[in-house]
Amino acid sequence: xxxxxxxxxxxxxxxxxxxxxxxxxxxxxxxxxxxxxxxxxxxxxxxxxxxxxxxxxxxxxxxxxxxxxxxxxxxxxxxxxxxxxxxxxxxxxxxxxxxxxxxxxxxxxxxxxxxxxxxxxxxxxxxxxxxxxxxxxxxxxxxxxxxxxxxxxxxxxxxxxxxxxxxxxxxxxxxxxxxxxxxxxxxxxxxxxxxxxxxxxxxxxxxxxxxxxxxxxxxxxxxxxxxxxxxxxxxxxxxxxxxxxxxxxxxxxxxxxxxxxxxxxxxxxxxxxxxxxxxxxxxxx
Amino acid sequence: xxxxxxxxxxxxxxxxxxxxxxxxxxxxxxxxxxxxxxxxxxxxxxxxxxxxxxxxxxxxxxxxxxxxxxxxxxxxxxxxxxxxxxxxxxxxxxxxxxxxxxxxxxxxxxxxxxxxxxxxxxxxxxxxxxxxxxxxxxxxxxxxxxxxxxxxxxxxxxxxxxxxxxxxxxxxxxxxxxxxxxxxxxxxxxxxxxxxxxxxxxxxxxxxxxxxxxxxxxxxxxxxxxxxxxxxxxxxxxxxxxxxxxxxxxxxxxxxxxxxxxxxxxxxxxxxxxxxxxxxxxxxxxxxxxxxxxxxxxxxxxxxxxxxxxxxxxxxxxxxxxxxxxxxxxxxxxxxxxxxxxxxxxxxxxxxxxx
Numbered sequence: 001x002x003x004x005x006x007x008x009x010x011x012x013x014x015x016x017x018x019x020x021x022x023x024x025x026x027x028x029x030x031x032x033x034x035x036x037x038x039x040x041x042x043x044x045x046x047x048x049x050x051x052x053x054x055x056x057x058x059x060x061x062x063x064x065x066x067x068x069x070x071x072x073x074x075x076x077x078x079x080x081x082x083x084x085x086x087x088x089x090x091x092x093x094x095x096x097x098x099x100x101x102x103x104x105x106x107x108x109x110x111x112x113x114x115x116x117x118x119x120x121x122x123x124x125x126x127x128x129x130x131x132x133x134x135x136x137x138x139x140x141x142x143x144x145x146x147x148x149x150x151x152x153x154x155x156x157x158x159x160x161x162x163x164x165x166x167x168x169x170x171x172x173x174x175x176x177x178x179x180x181x182x183x184x185x186x187x188x189x190x191x192x193x194x195x196x197x198x199x200x201x202x203x204x205x206x207x208x209x210x211x212x213x214x215x216x217x218x219x220x221x222x223x224x225x226x227x228x229x230x231x232x233x234x235x236x237x238x239x240x241x242x243x244x245x246x247x248x249x250x251x252x253x254x255x256x257x258x259x260x261x262x263x264x265x266x267x268x269x270x271x272x273x274x275x276x277x278x279x280x281x282x283x284x285x
Numbered sequence: 286x287x288x289x290x291x292x293x294x295x296x297x298x299x300x301x302x303x304x305x306x307x308x309x310x311x312x313x314x315x316x317x318x319x320x321x322x323x324x325x326x327x328x329x330x331x332x333x334x335x336x337x338x339x340x341x342x343x344x345x346x347x348x349x350x351x352x353x354x355x356x357x358x359x360x361x362x363x364x365x366x367x368x369x370x371x372x373x374x375x376x377x378x379x380x381x382x383x384x385x386x387x388x389x390x391x392x393x394x395x396x397x398x399x400x401x402x403x404x405x406x407x408x409x410x411x412x413x414x415x416x417x418x419x420x421x422x423x424x425x426x427x428x429x430x431x432x433x434x435x436x437x438x439x440x441x442x443x444x445x446x447x448x449x450x451x452x453x454x455x456x457x458x459x460x461x462x463x464x465x466x467x468x469x470x471x472x473x474x475x476x477x478x479x480x481x482x483x484x485x486x487x488x489x490x491x492x493x494x495x496x497x498x499x500x501x502x503x504x505x506x507x508x509x510x511x512x513x514x515x516x517x518x519x520x521x522x523x524x525x526x527x528x529x530x531x532x533x534x535x536x537x538x539x540x541x542x543x544x545x546x547x548x549x550x551x552x553x554x555x556x557x558x559x560x561x562x563x564x565x566x567x568x569x570x571x572x573x574x575x576x577x578x579x580x581x582x583x584x585x586x587x588x589x590x591x592x593x594x595x596x597x598x599x600x601x602x603x604x605x606x607x608x609x610x611x612x613x614x615x616x617x618x619x620x621x622x623x624x625x626x627x628x629x630x631x632x633x634x635x636x637x638x639x640x
Contacts, residue, residue, distance in 0.1 A: 044628055047358055064636050122510075131519045149453075149519070152503065230459075235504055235639040243635065250460055251631050252354045 038258035048255050056259035065240075065260070069267065072223060072239040075154075079161035080218035084211055086162070087169035088177075092203065094170070095178045106174070109167040117164065121231035124160050125151050128232075157233040161225060165218040172217055176210040216272050223268055240264050315346040316567045319356065319371035321554070322349025325423075328588040337574055343567050354380055361389055364561040372562040373571055375422045375554040378620035379462065379627075381410065384557060386624070390418040391558040391565055398573040403594045407617055410555060420572055423590040424553035426527035426544070426610065427465060433539040435521035443473040443545045445522070451500045456511040456523030459504035461634040462623045464524065465550040465616070470494045472547045472616045481619050487630065491637050504638060515540055524550075528589040531608050544611040551591070551615035585609045 041051035059065075094105055127133050128151035135147035150156055180203065188198040204211070226241035240260060248257035318334075320326045326349045334345040348371045350356040357380040363370050376384065384390050395401065395417045401409060408421025429440060435454075446455060458464035471478045471490050480486035502520050505511040512529065514520035516538045527549060530542035556575065558568045574580060578598035584590050585601055591610035592599050599606075622630060 042628070044625075047354070059632075064632075064640075068639070125510075129514075129517075129519050131517045149502075230506060231510065238639055246460070246631075246635070250462070251627065253628065253631075 034258045034261060037254050038262050040255045040258075042253055042255045047252060056255040057263070059256060060259055060263055065243075068238070068240050068243060069264070071237065072241070072264070073267065073271070075157065075161070075229075075237065075239060076219050076223040079158055079165055079222045080215045082158065082162050083165040083169040083218045084215050087166055087173055087214065088204075088207070088211060091170050091173040091177045092199075094174070095180070102178075106171075109170055112163070112167045117225065117227045118231075120160055120163055121228050124156060124163070125231055128156050128159075151232055152234045152237075154233065154237055157229060157237050160228040160232045161222045164225070164228070165222055168217055168221060169214045172214040173207070173210050176207060180206065212275055212278070216275050219275075220268060220272065223264065315344040316373065316564050316571060317346045317348050317369070317371045318571065319348040319350040319374040321375060322351065325375070325588070332583060332587040333575075333580070337571065341570055341574065343570060345571075348374075350374060354383075356380070357384055357389075360384070360559050361387060364389055364559055367561050369559040369561040369563070371559065372564045373556055373558055373568045376419075376557050377554055378552075378618060379623050381419060381555050381557060382620055382624045385410070385412065385418065388412075389557075389560060391560045391562055391568070392416040392418055393558065393565075393569055393572070397566075397569050398576075400573050400576040403578060403598055404576055405593075405595070408553070408555070408593045410557075419555045419557040420576055421593040422554045422556045422575060423584060423588070424551050424593055425590055426549045426551055426615070427524055428527040428530070428542045428549035429545050430515060430523055430525040430530045430540060430542050432515055432518045432521035433541050435518050439541055439543045440522070441543070441546055443469050443547050445545075446500065447497045448500075451522060453500065453502045454520065454522050455497070455501045456503040456505055456514060456520040456525075457501055458524060459506050459638070461630050462627070465552070465618050466494055466524075467491070467622070467630075468550060468616050468619055469524075469547070473545075478617070478619050481622055484626075484629075487622070487626075488633070491633060495637055498638075528591075528609055532589070544613050546613075548613050548616045549611065551617055553593070 036050075037048070038056055039052050039054065040048045041053055042048050042056065094102055097105075128149065129135075130147050130149035133147070133149065133151075135144065135149060138144045139147045184202060184206070185198050188202045189195070193201060223239075224241055226239065226245050229237055229239045229242050241264070244257045244260045244264070247253045247260065318329075320329050326347055330347050334347060338344055350371065356374065357376065359370060360374065361384070381390075392412065393416075398417075401417075401420060404420055408424075409417065410419040411417055429443060429445065431440060445451065446457075457466060461467060467481055467487065467490050468478050470493050471480050471486075474493050475486075475490060480490060503511060503514065503523075508525070508529075511520065511523060511525065512533065515523065515525065515530075516533060518539070525542070527542045527544075530540055533540050534542070556572045558565065558572075562568060576594070578592070578594045579600070581592035581594050582599040582601050582605075585592050585599070585608075586605060589609055592601070592606075596606055596610070596612065
């Protein structure tokens with residue numbers, strides 16, 4: 001914070017007005033509209049009227065939607081955890097390779113980001129299908145008796161979400177991991193730590209902040225996914241985002257959809273806040 | 286089909302906006318007729334409107350409308366300003382009934398419409414005071430479909446969906462209001478849809494429906510996803526559109542559509558006139574014209590819809606008729622259920638499916 005107080009800054013202060021204006025226009029205003037719709041009066045068999053009532057929020061506070069919310073959070077937390085656990089060793093390993101290899105791998109990962117959720121969902125559902133999927137391969141080499149489908153299932157859904165999230169995790173982790181001073185690990189090794197001990201005892205704690213950042217990013221990113229749960233999950237894996245889509249588009253119940261969105265956002269913000277607090281404390285220590 | 290129609294409607298609405306200057310020029314004495322944008326609108330532009338203008342001298346300005354509630358909301362708001370974005374509109378049944386409740390549709394003069402006698406009762410819509418306000422426009426069937434390689438014998442009843450050997454093999458639509466599974470279950474196991482007129486009855490039907498959950502592999506919102514899976518045999522049985530399935534079969538795909546003994550679901554769109562329309566006379570001529578068996582037969586051949594009039598009045602051949610319809614009594618959607626208790630039904634439905 002101290003350098004901000006210095007009289008000379010690289011850019012004029014007023015330049016901050018521009019993002020502030022854009023943020024107000026394209027985030028706060030739509031968010032305000034969503035808040036006002038969430039308390040509007042739902043006209044059954046019609047649309048909605050302006051008003052102020054808590055009916056949509058009260059409808060949400062049932063064991064049914066509590067379970068849906070728990071499923072959404074559980075799936076996103078699991079996807080975030082799997083992505084980070086896979087991406088971190090991958091990135092540490094990547095950072096030890098030559099510059100050319102690193103660039104090529106990063107370009108491939110970036111190209112994955114250009115694929116839409118629909119393409120990923122359909123590809124995975126084919127890959128995991130009974131008629132054309134890997135079940136046929138497993139059956140051919142004798143692992144299973146007959147080809148079977150692995151979709152829709154929780155496994156298929158998490159695979160899809162991790163496919164989406166993994167490149168983001170690597171990109172978030174790449175910069176801090178590549179800046180890691182190799183001498184620190186060498187020092188640990190010189191003092192007698194095994195490779196595993198050095199990794200878990202030195203590298204992981206040093207990167208705690210970056211790991212938390214990647215975890216939060218994937219968590220929030222997958223929380224909004226509504227296509228993959230429909231394509232790859234069973235109904236019990238339909239996330240709150242799927243129910244929001246149903247209410248908004250098919251039931252024309254915008255107040256309820258808005259109320260669910262507000263709720264989802266509040267819970268996500270609370271979790272993100274908790275996670276970043278935890279990450280910051282350890283990072284500072 | 287709803288998804289595709291909605292999508293086509295959205296794209297054509299954009300195209301219509303771009304073409305707005307020419308639309309304004311063309312407006313004058315033309316009757317504005319709204320149909321679902323995209324496939325429907327194109328087909329009507331090509332096969333129906335030119336002949337109508339030739340026969341009656343009434344020019345038509347074709348309007349592409351979105352499916353579902355959006356058009357109803359627009360018509361309602363425009364009517365408050367005494368404007369009619371379209372004089373005549375094709376409306377889905379739930380939207381039609383909501384408009385009826387709101388008194389949005391103009392009352393029509395039955396004495397000036399001589400062809401309506403050929404329409405079955407469920408395609409002639411009256412206000413509670415008995416005044417006519419609309420007629421069936423087009424209809425299509427949702428039937429029991431199977432992959433012919435997996436099922437060499439066609440199933441004969443909707444009961445096949447409940448059979449234990451169908452475990453994890455079905456594809457069904459994911460919403461109460463577009464799958465019509467409540468109506469199908471009520472007709473198959475409870476002797477008709479009357480049981481759905483009470484809350485207890487709806488819950489009883491849902492309990493029966495819950496028994497087939499282990500058999501469902503896919504609750505689909507996107508029709509393309511199911512059609513592909515049906516054709517490959519990945520999901521070899523389910524409910525789908527009769528006309529589209531027939532088309533796929535005619536292209537050599539191993540699929541078939543069956544009209545079960547309990548009947549297939551007959552979904553439809555209806556013609557209604559906005560009360561703000563200043564062209565009521567022309568609108569009546571149009572609606573009357575569209576009810577003619579010859580025009581309905583033309584729609585069946587060129588658009589793939591089922592005729593709204595009895596088959597013996599049309600000159601459709603057996604093959605042409607079978608491609609779009611059946612002589613078996615249809616299961617009629619209980620649209621008022623989704624108007625009056627839509628939120629309750631959708632909540633119970635979500636609990637049923639995902640629970």
